[in-house]
Every structure is written in C-alpha cells, then in structure tokens.
Amino acid sequence: MIDRRNFIKIVSFGGGIALATKFTSDLISQSERNDEPSSGLKAKRWAMAIDLEKCEQSPNCNKCIVACHSYHNVPQFDNPKDEIKWIWKDYFHNAFVTQENPYLPKGMKHQLVLLLCNHCDNPPCTNVCPTKATWKREDGIVMMDWHRCIGCRYCVAACPYGSRSFNWRDPRPFLKEFNPQFPTRTRGVVEKCTFCAERLSRSQMPACVEACPSNALIFGDLDDPSSEVRKVLANRFSIRRKPELGTSPEVYYLV
Amino acid sequence: MKLYDGWKITIGLIIFTGFFTLPIWLNLTSAESKVKPKLVYPEDAKECVEAKDYMNHFHMDLLNRWRDSVVRMNVRYVVRNGNILTHNGNKLEMSLTLTCLKCHSNKKNFCDQCHNYLDVKPYCWDCHIEPKGGSR
Ligand code: SF4
Ligand code: SF4
Numbered sequence: 001m002i003d004r005r006n007f008i009k010i011v012s013f014g015g016g017i018a019l020a021t022k023f024t025s026d027l028i029s030q031s032e033r034n035d036e037p038s039s040g041l042k043a044k045r046w047a048m049a050i051d052l053e054k055c056e057q058s059p060n061c062n063k064c065i066v067a068c069h070s071y072h073n074v075p076q077f078d079n080p081k082d083e084i085k086w087i088w089k090d091y092f093h094n095a096f097v098t099q100e101n102p103y104l105p106k107g108m109k110h111q112l113v114l115l116l117c118n119h120c121d122n123p124p125c126t127n128v129c130p131t132k133a134t135w136k137r138e139d140g141i142v143m144m145d146w147h148r149c150i151g152c153r154y155c156v157a158a159c160p161y162g163s164r165s166f167n168w169r170d171p172r173p174f175l176k177e178f179n180p181q182f183p184t185r186t187r188g189v190v191e192k193c194t195f196c197a198e199r200l201s202r203s204q205m206p207a208c209v210e211a212c213p214s215n216a217l218i219f220g221d222l223d224d225p226s227s228e229v230r231k232v233l234a235n236r237f238s239i240r241r242k243p244e245l246g247t248s249p250e251v252y253y254l255v
Numbered sequence: 256m257k258l259y260d261g262w263k264i265t266i267g268l269i270i271f272t273g274f275f276t277l278p279i280w281l282n283l284t285s286a287e288s289k290v291k292p293k294l295v296y297p298e299d300a301k302e303c304v305e306a307k308d309y310m311n312h313f314h315m316d317l318l319n320r321w322r323d324s325v326v327r328m329n330v331r332y333v334v335r336n337g338n339i340l341t342h343n344g345n346k347l348e349m350s351l352t353l354t355c356l357k358c359h360s361n362k363k364n365f366c367d368q369c370h371n372y373l374d375v376k377p378y379c380w381d382c383h384i385e386p387k388g389g390s391r
Binding site: 039040071089137143145146147178180181184185186196197201202 | 322325326329330331332346352353356376378381382383384386
C-alpha cells in the first residue's frame with residue numbers, strides 16, 4: 001500500500017518532470033543553432049595599412065571619418081569632453097610620440113595622421129574587461145558587445161592609444177540622422193571602432209576603406225601572403241604606434 | 256452563547272466582505288478585461304521566422320539567441336535546414352530592426368501593445384532603431 005506521503009511525492013515528482021520536459025521542448029525553436037554555414041568575408045588576421053603619403057595629398061579630406069561616423073551613428077557633441085570618436089586625426093608627433101625627432105621632414109612633422117583602434121594582437125583593453133563585453137575574436141578583431149558593457153571604463157584606462165570613448169550622455173539627441181543598419185548606443189557604455197565587423201559579415205569592406213577616394217586605406221588578411229595588405233607591407237616601409245608597449249598593434253602606417 | 260447585536264454585526268460583516276472583494280466580483284461578472292492589447296499584424300507578410308505560438312511566448316528568447324549569434328559568434332543570417340532564409344529575395348538577418356520590424360513596421364501597434372499591457376519595459380529601443388527615422 002502506498003501511504004499518502006509517498007503518493008504526494010510520486011505525483012509531484014512526476015508532474016515536475018512532465019512540466020520541465022514541456023518547457024524545454026517549447027524552448028527549442030525550429031531554427032538551428034551553431035551549425036550555420038559561414039557567410040561574409042573571412043580572414044585569419046584582419047589588419048589595415050594606412051598610406052600617409054596619399055593622405056597627405058589631400059589634407060582636408062575627411063571622407064573616411066564622415067563615412068564611419070554616419071554609418072555607425074556616432075553622435076556629434078558640442079562639448080569636447082563628451083566627444084565620441086571611432087576614427088579621427090591627430091598630428092604626427094602626438095600619434096607617434098616615441099618616433100618623433102627634431103629633424104623629421106617638414107611636411108611629416110605637421111602632418112595629420114588618421115587614427116583608430118589598432119585591433120591589437122595583444123590587447124590590454126580586453127584583459128581588464130570584467131564582463132567580456134570587449135574581447136578579441138579569432139580573426140583578430142577586438143569586438144564590442146554593448147549589451148554587456150557595464151560602463152566601468154577599465155578598458156578606456158587600459159588602452160594606450162585613446163581609442164575608446166565613453167558615452168557620458170544619451171547620444172540620441174545629438175544625432176541628426178539615424179542609419180537603421182546599425183544601432184545607436186546608450187548612456188553609460190564604451191564604444192570604439194570594430195573594423196566594421198557587421199559589414200564584413202555582410203561581405204562588405206569597412207566603411208572608411210570604401211569611402212576613401214584615393215585608396216589610402218588598405219584592409220585585408222595578414223595571414224594571406226597574396227593579400228593586398230601583405231603586398232603593400234612587403235613593398236613599403238611601415239611603422240606602428242607605440243609597438244614597444246608589446247600590444248602588437250595591427251594598423252600599419254606606410255611612410 | 257449570546258451574541259449581542261448579532262444582526263447588526265452580521266450585516267456589517269456582509270457589507271464589509273462585499274466591499275473588500277468587490278474587485279473579484281467585478282472581474283468575474285465582466286468576464287473579460289476592459290483594456291486589451293490590440294495587435295496589428297502586417298498585411299503583406301504571411302509568414303514569420305517561427306510559429307506564431309512560439310513567438311507569442313518565446314520571442315524574447317529568440318532575440319537573445321539572435322543577439323549572441325550575431326554579436327558574439329559572428330553568424331548573421333537565419334538558417335533553416337542548412338539554407339539561409341530569404342524574404343522577398345533578401346537574406347534574412349538575425350536583426351530586430353532589419354528583420355522583425357521590416358514586417359511589424361509599427362512598434363506602437365505591435366510591440367508596445369502587449370508590453371504596455373503587461374507593464375514590461377524592454378530596453379531594446381534604447382539602442383535599436385525603430386523604423387521611420389525613429390527617435391524615441
Ligand atoms: S588600440 Fe586600444 S582599444 Fe584598440 S585593441 Fe588596442 S588597446 Fe584595445
Ligand atoms: S567599460 Fe565596458 S567594455 Fe570597457 S572594461 Fe568596462 S564593461 Fe568592459
């Protein structure tokens with residue numbers, strides 16, 4: 001004979017199992033999970049080369065910056081303290097602090113250099129992120145996940161290149177137009193260049209690369225000896241920003 | 256045992272209980288809630304990425320999976336049986352703005368209906384853009 005106690009135990013246990021099975025089977029949708037076929041542009045190691053000579057020929061050209069910032073809904077703040085930037089310009093002596101010397105060619109000294117996240121091979125910014133909101137992908141892109149960023153700004157402090165900006169204010173009122181292809185950010189997250197990861201996955205080149213009328217930005221796979229970046233790096237002398245820090249920056253400047 | 260003023264107390268108790276449980280009676284007699292979410296479904300699209308019932312209950316799980324897939328795993332398109340799904344010839348992205356809101360183009364008549372009814376406040380729209388220029 002089952003006593004009342006055991007009966008209740010058996011019934012509630014069985015009921016629990018039945019409910020759990022129902023919920024899990026409901027949770028499994030028709031679409032598949034991780035075995036999707038790959039799509040978009042792929043590389044073992046994305047990198048960029050910037051041709052400073054070509055940039056110098058049109059010093060007032062800002063097409064790459066405008067293209068990037070309008071594509072990614074980067075706001076324009078009036079107060080420089082609030083500034084958000086993914087790609088910007090600064091003088092050679094600021095960009096290459098350790099390579100500056102008093103006898104550089106005249107033009108170079110006062111030249112404006114295009115700056116962006118270097119997608120370092122050994123990125124200090126990702127090591128300090130407590131939530132893995134920023135991490136290095138297998139193809140070398142140092143990615144941002146704004147869903148996870150808690151705005152602690154450790155990464156801002158860790159990056160030796162000033163590549164990261166913090167949203168002190170709600171960016172939306174400071175955007176004249178929205179690009180629906182890309183989200184905006186919200187107050188309290190950090191943002192930076194992502195090498196246009198979203199465009200690469202749609203088989204498009206980065207917005208800045210596409211916008212440059214003189215092909216001064218060369219983007220490709222460092223692991224592939226026949227890629228355009230590798231070829232141009234093999235033919236021209238190039239420098240990187242603060243390589244002595246051991247971050248192994250992957251944006252190369254052709255001088 | 257004698258209850259002094261028994262009938263007064265009894266009537267008082269009945270009135271009190273009646274008042275106290277008034278919301279229950281009102282709800283029971285009116286049978287249906289007065290405010291109801293009114294979802295407007297798109298006219299030109301007949302199919303969703305998942306069954307309607309699944310979407311009703313689990314669209315938030317689907318969106319979370321889409322988010323992880325696109326942002327963290329670099330897998331952008333919706334795949335079924337090994338093929339990328341398409342809609343009007345375009346590959347379907349796992350994207351709230353570019354896929355869901357393509358058909359359900361009016362957030363107020365769709366998302367907001369149930370969210371307001373249930374008083375849930377998802378913060379998707381703090382960043383993701385709602386169609387038609389979409390400032391909040
Ligand atoms: S440049 Fe700065 S933000 Fe970019 S990967 Fe290197 S350390 Fe990180
Ligand atoms: S601010 Fe965001 S991305 Fe940077 S370290 Fe903190 S959580 Fe990570």
